[in-house]
Amino acid sequence: MILIHCPYCDEKRPEIEFANAGQAHIARPLDPSGQSDAEWETYLFIRANPRGRHHERWRHVHGCGRFFNAVRDTVTDKFETTYKAGEPRR
Amino acid sequence: MSGFRLETGGRIDRGQPVTFSFDGKTYTGFAGDSLASALLANGVMLFGRSFKYHRPRGLVAAGSEEPNALISVDRGPGRFTPNLRATGVEIHDGLKAFSQNRWPSLAMDFGAINDRLGMFFPAGFYNKTFMWPRSFWDRVYEPAIRKMAGLGDAPTAEDPDVYASTYAHCDLLIIGAGPAGIDAALGAMDTNKRIVLIDEQDELGGGALADPALWPWLERSVKALANAANVTILTRTTAFGYYHDNFIGAVQRLTDQSPEITDSPREKLWRIRAGEVVLAQGAIERPLVFDGNDTPGVMLSSAAKVYANRYGVAVGKAPALMASHDSGWHDVFALAKAGISISAIIDVRDSVDSALMREADRMGIPVYLNHAVVGVRGRHGVSSIDICNSGDQRVHRVQADALLMAGGWTPSVHLWSHSKGSLKWRDDLGAYVPDVPNENVQCVGACAGDWDFGTGAVIDMLPTPKDQSRIKAFVDFQNDVTAKDIKLAVREGFRSIEHIKRYTTNGMATDQGKTSNLNGLQIASSALHKPVPEIGLTSFRPPYTPQTFGALAGHAKGALFQPTRTTNIDSWAQAHGAVFELVAQWRRARYFPKSGEDMHAAVNRECVAVRSSVGIFDASTLGKIEVVGPDAAEFLNRMYTNPWKALEPGRCRYGLLLKEDGFITDDGVSARLAPDRFHLTTTTGGAARVLNMMEDYLQTEWPDLDVWLTSTTEQYAVIALQGPNARKVLEPLVEGIDLSAEAFPHMAIREGRICGVETRLFRVSFTGELGFEINVPTAYGRAIWEQLMAQGAQYDITPYGTEAMHVLRAEKGFIIVGQDTDGTITPFDAGLDWAVGKKKPDFVGKRSMTRPDIVAPGRKQLVGLLTDDPNVVLEEGAQIVADPKQPIPMTMIGHVTSSYWSETLGRSIAMALVAGGHDMTGGTLYIPMPGKTHTAKVSGVVFYDSEGARLHV
Numbered sequence A: 001m002i003l004i005h006c007p008y009c010d011e012k013r014p015e016i017e018f019a020n021a022g023q024a025h026i027a028r029p030l031d032p033s034g035q036s037d038a039e040w041e042t043y044l045f046i047r048a049n050p051r052g053r054h055h056e057r058w059r060h061v062h063g064c065g066r067f068f069n070a071v072r073d074t075v076t077d078k079f080e081t082t083y084k085a086g087e088p089r090r
Numbered sequence B: 001m002s003g004f005r006l007e008t009g010g011r012i013d014r015g016q017p018v019t020f021s022f023d024g025k026t027y028t029g030f031a032g033d034s035l036a037s038a039l040l041a042n043g044v045m046l047f048g049r050s051f052k053y054h055r056p057r058g059l060v061a062a063g064s065e066e067p068n069a070l071i072s073v074d075r076g077p078g079r080f081t082p083n084l085r086a087t088g089v090e091i092h093d094g095l096k097a098f099s100q101n102r103w104p105s106l107a108m109d110f111g112a113i114n115d116r117l118g119m120f121f122p123a124g125f126y127n128k129t130f131m132w133p134r135s136f137w138d139r140v141y142e143p144a145i146r147k148m149a150g151l152g153d154a155p156t157a158e159d160p161d162v163y164a165s166t167y168a169h170c171d172l173l174i175i176g177a178g179p180a181g182i183d184a185a186l187g188a189m190d191t192n193k194r195i196v197l198i199d200e201q202d203e204l205g206g207g208a209l210a211d212p213a214l215w216p217w218l219e220r221s222v223k224a225l226a227n228a229a230n231v232t233i234l235t236r237t238t239a240f241g242y243y244h245d246n247f248i249g250a251v252q253r254l255t256d257q258s259p260e261i262t263d264s265p266r267e268k269l270w271r272i273r274a275g276e277v278v279l280a281q282g283a284i285e286r287p288l289v290f291d292g293n294d295t296p297g298v299m300l301s302s303a304a305k306v307y308a309n310r311y312g313v314a315v316g317k318a319p320a321l322m323a324s325h326d327s328g329w330h331d332v333f334a335l336a337k338a339g340i341s342i343s344a345i346i347d348v349r350d351s352v353d354s355a356l357m358r359e360a361d362r363m364g365i366p367v368y369l370n371h372a373v374v375g376v377r378g379r380h381g382v383s384s385i386d387i388c389n390s391g392d393q394r395v396h397r398v399q400a401d402a403l404l405m406a407g408g409w410t411p412s413v414h415l416w417s418h419s420k421g422s423l424k425w426r427d428d429l430g431a432y433v434p435d436v437p438n439e440n441v442q443c444v445g446a447c448a449g450d451w452d453f454g455t456g457a458v459i460d461m462l463p464t465p466k467d468q469s470r471i472k473a474f475v476d477f478q479n480d481v482t483a484k485d486i487k488l489a490v491r492e493g494f495r496s497i498e499h500i501k502r503y504t505t506n507g508m509a510t511d512q513g514k515t516s517n518l519n520g521l522q523i524a525s526s527a528l529h530k531p532v533p534e535i536g537l538t539s540f541r542p543p544y545t546p547q548t549f550g551a552l553a554g555h556a557k558g559a560l561f562q563p564t565r566t567t568n569i570d571s572w573a574q575a576h577g578a579v580f581e582l583v584a585q586w587r588r589a590r591y592f593p594k595s596g597e598d599m600h601a602a603v604n605r606e607c608v609a610v611r612s613s614v615g616i617f618d619a620s621t622l623g624k625i626e627v628v629g630p631d632a633a634e635f636l637n638r639m640y641t642n643p644w645k646a647l648e649p650g651r652c653r654y655g656l657l658l659k660e661d662g663f664i665t666d667d668g669v670s671a672r673l674a675p676d677r678f679h680l681t682t683t684t685g686g687a688a689r690v691l692n693m694m695e696d697y698l699q700t701e702w703p704d705l706d707v708w709l710t711s712t713t714e715q716y717a718v719i720a721l722q723g724p725n726a727r728k729v730l731e732p733l734v735e736g737i738d739l740s741a742e743a744f745p746h747m748a749i750r751e752g753r754i755c756g757v758e759t760r761l762f763r764v765s766f767t768g769e770l771g772f773e774i775n776v777p778t779a780y781g782r783a784i785w786e787q788l789m790a791q792g793a794q795y796d797i798t799p800y801g802t803e804a805m806h807v808l809r810a811e812k813g814f815i816i817v818g819q820d821t822d823g824t825i826t827p828f829d830a831g832l833d834w835a836v837g838k839k840k841p842d843f844v845g846k847r848s849m850t851r852p853d854i855v856a857p858g859r860k861q862l863v864g865l866l867t868d869d870p871n872v873v874l875e876e877g878a879q880i881v882a883d884p885k886q887p888i889p890m891t892m893i894g895h896v897t898s899s900y901w902s903e904t905l906g907r908s909i910a911m912a913l914v915a916g917g918h919d920m921t922g923g924t925l926y927i928p929m930p931g932k933t934h935t936a937k938v939s940g941v942v943f944y945d946s947e948g949a950r951l952h953v
């Protein structure tokens, strides 16, 4: 069971306290009605599936409840870093 | 020597005889014996029948790597454990053990015919033979194969034992308490580290237990560790898996060694998080591959030393040694010291260390260098062996009643591999050893390839002048894989060891190839003319040895399998005979049968009561979220499809929640209590999901909004009072709220008191009748319910359950999200256009309303179905077709989502999702079912009081 560092609690906690929330840094368009079908499709459905470094969101759902971002290696399943929502991509 | 028990020696307690049985026959051993050593002491050589050929098999090893001696232990009803290794079972008075995979008896096994037919069972036999016809597999082939080829019988009775589990945290976890592990513990003992030392055996020592010279050291060390406050020692504990971030699973066996059956836990699952791990798992001796190497009495030389020195048992009266490694010589010298006469030392090498030669000479043991065993005589035990000079190919016979194999050593890298540490090949050892760690872990001692057993030759199999295709030289004893099978796999084109393994099943038995993997690799390597590292390495996966389901399940079985949530009113329902159902972990009353009523009758009565007088329903499980803050209305306006900003305090609104893809994910009625405060409700199953979704948008998309979300599901008990007499029941109990239709209209909320308890009183209806939902602090739920029951007695107030609730809402065409929708249904598909704020610039899912797939024709849409035969209640989930005469497979255009008998309407009603359904009103659809195809007319979904007259009273 992986340990995940919550950047809000600043503690490493077991993964059962967390829930994955999909790929990170996909911002909801500010004006969805101005989006073309293709743009909206990209926002809704198109996701990266990298071998290696992957930016994803986690929520410390059974802890502080905060969503945060993480860089995890999809090959080794190791977390490189976690950081607060709103902070720049690492 | 009496029988095979040596006169002296061993760690057994000769003052404590133990009586046990094997296959119904009674034997005596001593406290400290394993089942294997005790049977061996009694001269038992035959322990089981092999998996495929039913060949007679005896012990190969003395530890958990034992591939052959799998037995079952019967401790009474429900306490039958198959597939235990006899080497790991401690005997106790009354122990009942049985051999496996034999019929009618171990000595006379019918399945042994497979051995005579061995030429017909090559590698891939099952894959190649039982392919056709397909229908034969389930009925003929598989049952027959299972009967003939198998392990122990799976127990059928429920396991009455209790299994405990615990979490543990430590700075240093040491796995394996042989000399290397004990040294690691002693070395760290004087630090302030919290240390856990684990070993699978009943006492610490590992290999030292078979070396009397080390016993004084062992005793001192164990005492020192036992006295150290920072050291926790777990014996009879198998670390079975190594997971991420130094998380180790281990099972401790607590009671199996004891004759008494008590209610204390049988095993305990340890989940250990360690700062640092030291693996001291040791190494496993490799068998040698030659014709007849599976004959009972042929075993590892290190095992013979364990039996002699630890258990005081001779594996034979005149054993011989077949070695390719020095360690075997040291073992037989130890046996000789214990008083066992060694008939011969045979070594495949043409020269060995002169010190070994001198010692053999001094002990008078005949030595045959450059020789190999080419045949073993005896079927249920060794009577003699044939050895062949590798130079002149001359064969001669050596008398021996046991044959010891010393083929070198395989470091136990199982847990290291679980942890994803890399391995490197060492030519000198003919083995993989740990290389680069992936966790904070190190290997010490023999599992790191570090030992003082001397050196050896690395060979694939012993040379033989015999026709290779006619001999049975076993590589994997447990799965009956021979050298010939592996060579056949290579001839048939398999190149990677992962494929060879799966084709031959080498290393795929319950022992995961502890004794066979490396020999298999060597044979494949020779056949492919490639060095071992080029053909790969198979992976080890947990568990290291098989573990019980009981230990893994722990307390999580039966009623404790998952938590059951109950409302404050649940105890009343229980006391009044409710039949319950589980809804998203909530236990809900489904109906309240009166004596003699079945579900149908009870539900009909409950529905009629609500429509004609008044019903009472426990709605406490509804999800509830308190939304507070200056931007609360703005937030809800962005989340839900409908407009919220203009909603006046004191009023309620039906909210429809979509995902960003435009599909319905939840719904519920919510109330505005104040300009900055809303009381939201969600579906029972959707509460956590909705809160998570709202938190997601609030935290990550709109962090500028000043809003707080709090789950209040468990803070309120909710009682729905529904029916034309609902107001009359409620009125006398309520203070501070004017219940009149003018002052308190449908879809409104008022705060006041009921029976003196503060309440949020909703005037809402999920039945189509005049209705109220009374929210009170949870602890008052049952008390208020009972007051309402008393007050309602004059109106024959009727408690109803979820089943009647479903019928009542379906009569009104109210959907259940997740039943009448399936995650691909838009508000338009569900006929809920009215709930979508067309003028709102944005809400979650709005942009998707115009996605090409959503506006395309032919989408599945929610319709009503009225069967032509009003007495037919369609099955929920039944498929719908437009034309029942079309050829099979028919085009299915939809399915029934809800279907009930409506006592109020005197007929069945149903809802269905049907492609293009909204344009089919009045048309006929067909529902093919076994035996009959039903016909139904498409209708709207509101079957009762479509103008809503009953609500506004």
Ligand SMILES: [Zn+2]
Binding pocket: A006, A007, A008, A009, A010, A060, A063, A064, A065, A066
């Ligand atoms: Zn946190």
